[in-house]
Amino acid sequence: MSTIATTPxxxxxxxxxxxxxxxxxxxxxxxxxxxxxxxxxxxxxLGMETARGADGFGITVSYWSSLEAISAWKRxxxxxxxxxxxxNTWYSDYHLRISRVERAYGLGT
Amino acid sequence: MSTIATTPxxxxxxxxxxxxxxxxxxxxxxxxxxxxxxxxxxxxxLGMETARGADGFGITVSYWSSLEAISAWKRxxxxxxxxxxxxNTWYSDYHLRISRVERAYGLGT
Numbered sequence: 001m002s003t004i005a006t007t008p009x010x011x012x013x014x015x016x017x018x019x020x021x022x023x024x025x026x027x028x029x030x031x032x033x034x035x036x037x038x039x040x041x042x043x044x045x046l047g048m049e050t051a052r053g054a055d056g057f058g059i060t061v062s063y064w065s066s067l068e069a070i071s072a073w074k075r076x077x078x079x080x081x082x083x084x085x086x087x088n089t090w091y092s093d094y095h096l097r098i099s100r101v102e103r104a105y106g107l108g109t
Numbered sequence: 110m111s112t113i114a115t116t117p118x119x120x121x122x123x124x125x126x127x128x129x130x131x132x133x134x135x136x137x138x139x140x141x142x143x144x145x146x147x148x149x150x151x152x153x154x155l156g157m158e159t160a161r162g163a164d165g166f167g168i169t170v171s172y173w174s175s176l177e178a179i180s181a182w183k184r185x186x187x188x189x190x191x192x193x194x195x196x197n198t199w200y201s202d203y204h205l206r207i208s209r210v211e212r213a214y215g216l217g218t
Contacts, residue, residue: 002166004127004204014208016123016170018113018158049127051160051168057111059160059168061125067211087216095113095215099123099208102176106204107196 005047005063010101012046013064019086019094021056028090035082042076044069063101070098114156114172119210121155122173128195128203130165137199144191151185153178172210179207 021028039045044065052058064070073079086094130137148154153174161167173179182188195203 001164002162004129004202007206010206014123014125014206016125016210018170020113049166049168051162051166053111053160053162055110057158057160059158059170061127061168061170091216093113093216095213097116097119097123097210098212099210101125101206101208104204104206107200107202 002048002050004106005049005061007046007063007101007104010104012101013067013070014099014101015062015064015070016097016099017060017062017094018096019058019060019091021052021058022090022092023056026089027085031082031085035079038076038078039073042069042073045073067098111157111159113215114158114170116155116172116210116213119213121210122176122179123208123210124171124173124179125206125208126169126171126203127205128167128169128200130161130167131199131201132165135198136194140191140194144188147185147187148182151178151182154182176207 036048039048039062046063046065048060048062050058050060145157148157148171155172155174157169157171159167159169173182
């Protein structure tokens with residue numbers, strides 16, 4: 001179960017990863033869990049939020065302290081293998097957007 | 110069913126709205142649908158993507174051409190009423206982040 005990430009005061013960076021899953025499990029859940037674990041170990045990682053509906057459409061947002069941290073995470077070997085499997089097996093479509101968070105507020109603020 | 114938004118070349122803006130739904134429907138779906146419809150009519154609207162899991166945790170990302178467009182949408186009367194109902198009735202927690210998309214790519218790019 002995902003929860004709302006506790007992030008510092010802006011500015012920081014958000015990677016918005018939107019995807020449509022193919023049919024069938026195909027080993028996805030295990031690797032997704034491992035990637036979440038591995039991302040959390042990277043320098044500059046601030047948090048992650050994820051949601052996927054019954055229709056297979058999902059959004060994962062990961063938060064980072066810098067663009068350099070995002071680039072470094074993209075290049076991690078085990079993550080690159082997962083990216084390839086994503087393209088070839090798990091996603092029928094996806095879009096990735098790298099953005100700079102400028103303002104943020106929550107319930108009661 | 111949500112699909113991947115077709116957005117222009119960056120830069121543009123993304124509003125990342127992360128939320129945890131309370132238990133029960135409470136008139137939520139109808140208003141959520143109406144807000145998606147109303148947002149799409151606003152100046153500067155570029156698109157929207159949304160996903161919510163069975164656990165009630167959801168992410169909606171809306172895309173806009175400028176910060177001014179985001180501010181104007183926040184002030185639309187019918188939207189303000191929905192924001193109040195969100196705080197009081199539909200969400201046990203939420204976080205809203207306004208970000209500037211700097212880079213984007215999809216499957217096959």
